[in-house]
Amino acid sequence: MELRLLHYFVTLAEELHFGRAAQRLFISQPPLSVAIRQLEDELQAQLFERSSKGVRLTAAGEHLLERARQLLALSRQAAQETQDVAQGTRGHLRLGFVGSSLYRGLPQALALLQQSHPQVRVDLLEANSAEQVLGLQQLRLDVALVHSTLPPEGIASQxxxxxxxxxxxxxxxxxxxxxxxDLADLKRDRLILFSSLVSPTYHQRIYEMCLAHGFAPEVRHEVRHWLSVLSMVSLGLGVALVPAALQRVGLPHLAFKPLRGAHPASEMLAMWRREPDNPLVRALLHYLQQEALKLDQAVKTSRPSR
Known part of the structure; x- marks a missing residue:
């Protein structure tokens, strides 16, 4: 059944007068009569009884009226929801993240997204960088927050x-x-390091930092998550080089010290598929950058002047 025909039928059922119904529909009376006859032929049921006294619904017409109103309401709802999804005000976002992102503005960014997009559902998956990139490629994730790594073809990064x-x-x-x-002062210490299988870029970066200071680190433990790194250090099992954001974790029995001299940075990137464009991804990226900037400014403000 065409929605147009149902719309004509409901209007006539409410007016029970072809002239008034046609006026409401901004058409002339003959096309309305043709449309009603077309709907009756399609359904093989008489919907209206026509007489010199007027028009009234048959039993079949009364039954169809409720269903027609429901179908028209559903069609309007579907159209509105489709427009909302296209505009990024409604939908479903599947977000992958590494654990360190929880201390790099992710919770605050998600709170802002929920405030501005209350009809958006966000599903969270904690996974390592390699797993998240694969999730993007296999269409299981919409956006990924990963450690520094090169994006594959078809994947954008920021x-x-x-x-x-x-x-x-x-x-x-x-x-x-x-x-x-001074990094060289740690050459006698056992190093707790991020697993090369989980994040080869981070593993290599830290290893090369040590080599640049004249020693190959004694790696006794490799783990999958930054929180595991911190936990093992707090237990006295070794030392670690970690992103500055992890100072916010609040685990006991830890001391964080800046490194003397220039060193490679710790990076967190957002990755997403280039096509199709997803306005929800753009909204989340905006809030992530906004919150990351706030954290950076707070760190700079808290540093003692020299």
């Missing part, structure tokens, strides 16, 4: 956070009272 690494030391470490740490 830098969200660029911050220094800091030395993470256990509470009883010999350098715990130092203002800063």
């Amino acid at each position: 830098l969200i956070v660029d911050e220094p690494f800091v030395a993470c030391l256990p509470q009883g470490h010999r350098l715990r009272r130092a203002a800063d740490v």
Whole structure:
């Protein structure tokens, strides 16, 4: 059944007068009569009884009226929801993230997205960078927050956070009272490192930082998550080089020290498929950058002047 015919039928059922119904529909009376006859022929049922006294619904017409109103309401709702999704005010966003993003503005960005897009549902999946990139390629994720890595073909990327690494030391470490740490001073320590299988870029970056300071680190433990790195350091199992954002985690028995000199940065990138364009991804990226900037400014403000 055409929605146009149902619309004509409902209007006539409400007016029970061809002239008034045609006026409401902004058409002349003959096309309305033709449309009603077409609908009756399609349904093989008489919907109206016509007489010199007027028009009234048959039993079949009364039954159809409720269903027709429901169908028209559903069609209007579907049209509105489709427009909302296209404009990014409604929909479903599947977001992958690495654990460190929880301390790099992700919770605040999600809160802002929920405020501005209350009809959007966000599903969260914590996964390592390689798993998230695969999720994007297999259409299981819409956007991914990953450690520094090269995006594959068809995947766009945007830098969200660029911050220094800091030395993470256990509470009883010999350098715990130092203002800063020379990386070479850690050459006798056991290093707890992010797994090369999980994030080869981070693993290689930290390893090369140590080599640039004259030593190959003694790696005793490789783990999959930054929180595992911090937990193992807090237990006194070694030291680590971690993104500065992880100072906000609040685990006990840890000391964080800036590294002396120039070093490669710790980066977090957002990645998403280039096609099709997703306005929800654009909205989330806006809030992520906004919150990352706030955190960066807060860090700069809190640094003591020299």
